[in-house]
């Protein structure tokens with residue numbers, strides 16, 4: 089029996105532009121041109137696709153959980169137009185410096201905490217060693233490494249600054265560093281075929 093495998097995807101800076109910081113309006117949400125094709129390719133390869141996104145803007149009173157859901161509705165629609173399916177979305181509204189209860193706490197769901205990973209594992213029971221985490225921030229890499237996933241840092245979003253300016257301070261190193269999500273998918277194809 090083939091065990092299920094998964095790709096965890098960060099959202100902002102990994103599948104969509106992250107120019108203005110917090111994205112709280114569907115009009116401000118724009119996928120990268122390659123994201124639909126990249127995710128559709130992973131669908132065809134048999135990967136479950138999970139979005140794992142920190143959305144501390146809720147705790148910080150910048151937007152509400154309902155705003156995140158509107159953004160995600162647009163994300164799903166735009167991806168479906170390219171034949172790409174997201175199997176589940178996990179978001180963390182928490183931040184300890186926030187002001188909105190009950191989200192103003194240090195919570196395991198906030199990456200690099202493993203709360204969202206544990207929820208996905210419990211619900212889908214995939215093979216961790218065959219699974220990946222792709223993201224543009226150090227928190228994504230830390231999350232993936234602590235979870236036992238193969239980690240891929242993309243240089244879109246915050247990735248370029250993170251990698252070139254801050255990586256000497258990193259305790260956890262990404263397994264791979266690639267240009268963008270499409271390059272990450274090609275890398276996963278290569279890993280599977282080698």
Ligand SMILES: [Mg+2]
Nearest residue numbers: 098100101224
């Ligand atoms: Mg990001």
